[in-house]
Structures are given as C-alpha cells and as structure tokens.
Amino acid sequence: METPKKEHANWQSYGVTALFIVLLTIFLKGFEFFFDLVNISLLYIFPVLFSAVRWGRGPSFFAAGLGVLAFDFFFVPPQFSLTVADLRYILTFIVFLCVAGLTASLASKLMDQFQQAQKKEANTAALYALSRKITAISDLDMLLKQIVQHVSDTLDAKAAIMLPNQEGVQEVEAYSKNSGDWASDEAHLTIAGWVSHNNTIAGRGTRRLSESSDLHVPLATDQQVHGVLAVQVGDRVMSDMPELIRIIEALSDLAAVAISRVKLADEAKVAQLTAESEKLRTALLDSLSHELRTPLATIIGSVTGLLDGEDVFGPEDRRELLLTTREGATRMNRLVGNLLGMVRIESGMMRLNKMWCGIEDVVGVALSQLKDSLQNRVVSVVLDPDLPSVPLDEVLMEQVLLNVISNAIKYSPEGSEIRLNAEQNGKRLRLSITDEGGGIPPGDRERIFEKFYRGDRTKHIPGTGLGLAICKSIVEAHGGSITANARTDGRQGTVIELSLPLSQ
Incomplete structure (x- = not known):
C-alpha cells in the first residue's frame, strides 16, 4: 500500500530529520562562540521547513520538538541538562514551537497545493495526449487499442474496454499489453453488464464493490452508453481514490466521445451507401422503364x-x-x-484482364459497333503510325470508347465531324475524341463524370448519367485519367481526352 506524504510519512523521513538535527547540533556546538542563543534557536527552524516541504506535517512537528530538546540540552544553561536556569526560556520554547508549527503548516500546505497543481497538470496532459492520439482515427478497433494502452500507460495499470454485441451482451474488445488473462475474467463481463445497464460507476472507492481491486466506468455520452472501461487499480488506499476516479472518468468521457464519433461516422457511411444503392436502384428502374x-x-x-x-x-x-x-x-x-x-x-467486383493491345484495334472495334448510329456524321481517325502497344483490358476499354463516342454522336448535330486522335506523350498514350456539339459549361466539366449527373443543357436528351462515370472508373483502374475540355481551335464543341500509361 502507498503511504501518503501528507499524513503518514514513513520511518525513513523521521530518521533523516533526526540526522539533520544531529548534524546541525554538531555544527552549532563547534561554532558556539560565533552565535548567540537567539541565532541558534532560529537555525533550528531549517530542519522544520525542510521536513515540512519534503514529507509533510508529521516529520516537521517531530523536527520542531527534537530541535527544542537539542537547543535546551546543548545550549541553554545549564548545558547538558533539560532544566533551565531562567524560566523565561520556557516562554522561548513555547514561542519556538508555535512558530515552527505555524511555519511547518504553511510550508506543508504550499507543498500540497503544488502537488495538486502537478496532478492537475499531469491529468490535463494525459487528456490532451489521448485526444491527439484518437482525433484522426476512424477505425473502431484501432481506436479502442489506443485508448486502453494510453490509460494503462498513464495510470500504470491494466485496462480493458468491453462493448455490447448485437444481443446486448458485453464482450472484451480491447485490452492493454500483458492484460489478456486479467481482461478475460468472467467477473469483468458481469460487472460491465451491470455498469452499462445502470450507467453507474462501480469498483474500488465507490459505493458499489468498494473493496474490489478493479474500477468499472461507463463509456457514456448524452445519447447512450457505448461500453465500459475497466481498470485494475490494485489495493491503493481509499484516500487516493477520489483523485484517481476523477482522472479515469475524464479519460472515459473523452473515450466515449471518440467511440461515438467513430460509430456515427460508420453509420453515416452506411447511410450514404444505402442512399447510393437506392439511387442506383432508382436509376436502374428508370432506365428499364424509359431507356x-x-x-x-x-x-x-x-x-x-x-x-x-x-x-x-x-x-x-x-x-x-x-x-x-x-x-x-x-x-x-x-x-x-x-x-x-x-x-x-459499386460492388468492387470489377477486375482488369490486361493484355498488350494496339489502340487502333480497340478504336476499330468500337467504331464498327457504332457505324449504324452515325447518321451522316463524319468520323476522322488520326493515329500516330509509331504508337506502341498499350497494356489494357480490351473489353473494358472498348466500353469506354463506345460510351464516349456515343455521347459525341448523341450531343452533336447530323453532318458534323467527330475526330479521334491518338499520339504518344512521353510515357503515356493520349487519346482524344472531339465533337462539334454545343459544348460543356466550365462548371460541369468535372461533374459530368459523377454518377447520375446530367447537365441542364442536356436533360431533355435521354440518358442515365452513368456512361462517363463508368469511363472514369475504368480509366482510373488502368492508372490513367479522363478529362473534358473545350475545343482550342475556337470552334464550338467538346474534347474528351484519355491518358493511359504505356507500361504496366
């Protein structure tokens, strides 16, 4: 058990205090002719102050009493006797004890305040350190591990976190290093279930299970109890527990907010995925019913x-x-x-089957499938004769070109020209599809690659808003990029440019 400095200093502090007074007495006795009795009595205040600051009131009062005895025995006439020749020295002794006691009390109080300030600073530092560690964590398992290890390192104690499963039964989700056997004790789960259900702290220093060696604190926010933090506090004395409980509750509050944040973020992701799935389902139904x-x-x-x-x-x-x-x-x-x-x-099932292909073959297949849809439009193909083969999934890249060229046909007038250019640009292949349509407003040139997005100018034209989104996903899966820009020759129209790496 720990021994608090404030009330119960151990025997070593009394021994050191006695040794200090003995050494001071030897020094004063050796230089007795240089000091008068008033100076000698004042010098005996030093052991009192030192003991008060170092160990508290007990050793300081011991120093005061032993100092009076030493002063009386060695310096007050008759020397080497506890009797006094002049009764006025009795008053001196009383005044000395009062001054020493008052000085010791003030010094001890200042020391206690300093120690309290240090504890508060340490608590604040622990909270700040934990908040920094968990701020950017979005994974719940990683978050729980960081919390229990930080609590363990801060308190020098074993720690574990229990969370309810789908049936509401508490399960150990994370524990500090070398705490597996302790954390797996069934008693923790039983107590954690009660603490979570009642949202009440239990364990050593509390009203419930006060003699236990563990402390169980609910991880609660205003909305709900997310779990329970268990800490092995050991057999610490009860006088230390209020301060320890305060720091554990502060850490648990911070942990509860972090757990709530991660859970809400996960729920938001699920809600977003659900909304996207619903949007996709609606688009599928619209496509089936209209397109x-x-x-x-x-x-x-x-x-x-x-x-x-x-x-x-x-x-x-x-x-x-x-x-x-x-x-x-x-x-x-x-x-x-x-x-x-x-x-x-959307389901993450797209897999690339890359092979070395000539881009002219991919362009040729796409154009052959669209020749009946051209409706008097002129297609010009300009390919660099020295183009190297490109590592790509031929089927998926054909789908990209089909979508892009289909859009060029859909949004350009009959009799207009659609031009395809392919050239090598360093270590990349650049393929552009240029039309003579109405063009795309600057604010829509990035958004057209979003799922289901339709520009205001084209909403009257049938379509799902999926084609370019699919193109972007396929091209980026190849390590490339796809952009939409205005024509640079001053004419109206749009240039869709694909950039693909020439190496795998």
Missing part, C-alpha cells in the same frame, strides 16, 4: 412489320427494318452493359 422502352419499341415495330408485311416490303425495305432492329438491339446491349458495369464498380 429500354425506345429500342424495344423500335425492335418490336420492325419485327412486326417484317412478319405482317411479308408481301408488302421489298428487299431494300427489309434491309432497312433489319438495320433498325440491329441498331435498337445494339443500343439495348450498350445500356445493359453500362448498368452491369456500374453494378460491378
């Missing part, structure tokens, strides 16, 4: 015409209807591909 309806109606109309008008349509008309059917099916396939691609991206 698929047009090509389905085209296909049904063309097929019905072929079946019902077998004797009416000539070979050229039949070909026209079949081309219309193929265009509608291609549009449906592209739409479904975009929807499935976004689902794979």
Whole structure:
C-alpha cells in the first residue's frame, strides 16, 4: 500500500530529520562562540521547513520538538541538562514551537497545493495526449487499442474496454499489453453488464464493490452508453481514490466521445451507401422503364412489320427494318452493359484482364459497333503510325470508347465531324475524341463524370448519367485519367481526352 506524504510519512523521513538535527547540533556546538542563543534557536527552524516541504506535517512537528530538546540540552544553561536556569526560556520554547508549527503548516500546505497543481497538470496532459492520439482515427478497433494502452500507460495499470454485441451482451474488445488473462475474467463481463445497464460507476472507492481491486466506468455520452472501461487499480488506499476516479472518468468521457464519433461516422457511411444503392436502384428502374422502352419499341415495330408485311416490303425495305432492329438491339446491349458495369464498380467486383493491345484495334472495334448510329456524321481517325502497344483490358476499354463516342454522336448535330486522335506523350498514350456539339459549361466539366449527373443543357436528351462515370472508373483502374475540355481551335464543341500509361 502507498503511504501518503501528507499524513503518514514513513520511518525513513523521521530518521533523516533526526540526522539533520544531529548534524546541525554538531555544527552549532563547534561554532558556539560565533552565535548567540537567539541565532541558534532560529537555525533550528531549517530542519522544520525542510521536513515540512519534503514529507509533510508529521516529520516537521517531530523536527520542531527534537530541535527544542537539542537547543535546551546543548545550549541553554545549564548545558547538558533539560532544566533551565531562567524560566523565561520556557516562554522561548513555547514561542519556538508555535512558530515552527505555524511555519511547518504553511510550508506543508504550499507543498500540497503544488502537488495538486502537478496532478492537475499531469491529468490535463494525459487528456490532451489521448485526444491527439484518437482525433484522426476512424477505425473502431484501432481506436479502442489506443485508448486502453494510453490509460494503462498513464495510470500504470491494466485496462480493458468491453462493448455490447448485437444481443446486448458485453464482450472484451480491447485490452492493454500483458492484460489478456486479467481482461478475460468472467467477473469483468458481469460487472460491465451491470455498469452499462445502470450507467453507474462501480469498483474500488465507490459505493458499489468498494473493496474490489478493479474500477468499472461507463463509456457514456448524452445519447447512450457505448461500453465500459475497466481498470485494475490494485489495493491503493481509499484516500487516493477520489483523485484517481476523477482522472479515469475524464479519460472515459473523452473515450466515449471518440467511440461515438467513430460509430456515427460508420453509420453515416452506411447511410450514404444505402442512399447510393437506392439511387442506383432508382436509376436502374428508370432506365428499364424509359431507356429500354425506345429500342424495344423500335425492335418490336420492325419485327412486326417484317412478319405482317411479308408481301408488302421489298428487299431494300427489309434491309432497312433489319438495320433498325440491329441498331435498337445494339443500343439495348450498350445500356445493359453500362448498368452491369456500374453494378460491378459499386460492388468492387470489377477486375482488369490486361493484355498488350494496339489502340487502333480497340478504336476499330468500337467504331464498327457504332457505324449504324452515325447518321451522316463524319468520323476522322488520326493515329500516330509509331504508337506502341498499350497494356489494357480490351473489353473494358472498348466500353469506354463506345460510351464516349456515343455521347459525341448523341450531343452533336447530323453532318458534323467527330475526330479521334491518338499520339504518344512521353510515357503515356493520349487519346482524344472531339465533337462539334454545343459544348460543356466550365462548371460541369468535372461533374459530368459523377454518377447520375446530367447537365441542364442536356436533360431533355435521354440518358442515365452513368456512361462517363463508368469511363472514369475504368480509366482510373488502368492508372490513367479522363478529362473534358473545350475545343482550342475556337470552334464550338467538346474534347474528351484519355491518358493511359504505356507500361504496366
């Protein structure tokens, strides 16, 4: 058990005090002719002050009493006797004891105040250090480990945190180093359940389980009790417990706020994901009810015409209807591909199957799939003849080009030009698609790559707002970038530029 300096100084302090007075007496006896009795009595105040500051009232009063005896025995006539020749020395002794006692009390009180200030400073430093450690932590497991270890290091005691599981039963989630056996004691979980249910502290120095060697503090905020902090305080004396409980409660309050913050952040993430999923579901339903309806109606109309008008349509008309059917099916396939691609991206299931490919092959496949959709638009392809092969997922990159070129077709007038340029730029391949459409406002050039975003100028044109978002995810998965800019030749239109690394 610890022995507080304020009330119960140990025997060593009394021994040192006695030795101090013996040495002072020897010194004064050796130089007795240089001091009068008044000076000698004042010098005996020093052991009193030293003992009061160092150990408290007990040793200081002992120093005062022993100092009076030494002064009387060695210096007051008749010397080497506790009797006095002049009764006025009795008054001197009384005054000395009163002054020494008062001085000792004041010095001891100042020392106590200094020690209290040191404790408060240490507590504040501990709280500040914990707040700095946990401010930027967003992972709950890491947060709990930091808290218990900091509490353990600050209090030099074992610590553990219990949190309720889905059934509301307390479980040990984190404990300090070398505290596994102590933390796994079933008694902790039982007490923690009671503390959490009643939101009340229990353990040594409290009204409940006051003789226990542990302290259980609820980790509570205004909203709820998040868990319980358990600390092994040992057999510390009860007079020390109020101050210790205050610092543990302060640490637990800070920990509770941090746990609440992380939980709220996790709930916000879940809510955001739920909202995104709901938005995606709504977009899927909208796409199925609107975007698929047009090509389905085209296909049904063309097929019905072929079946019902077998004797009416000539070979050229039949070909026209079949081309219309193929265009509608291609549009449906592209739409479904975009929807499935976004689902794979959102679920984290998109995987790249990179191979060394020539960009001219990817461009050729994309254009061949879109030739029926051009509607008198002119496509110009300018590829650097010395372009090296590029490591990419050919299927996914074809989907990127299909989406970008489809947008160029959708938002540019018939008879306009769509130009594709590819060139090597250092260690990267730069591929640009330029159209002669209405252009994109500066404020929308980054937002068009967000899921479901449709600019005000294009809301009247059918679309889901997923195509460019998918392109951005695929291109960035390849280590590249995709941007939208205005044309630099002074003409109206948009330039979508892809930049891809030439090495894996």
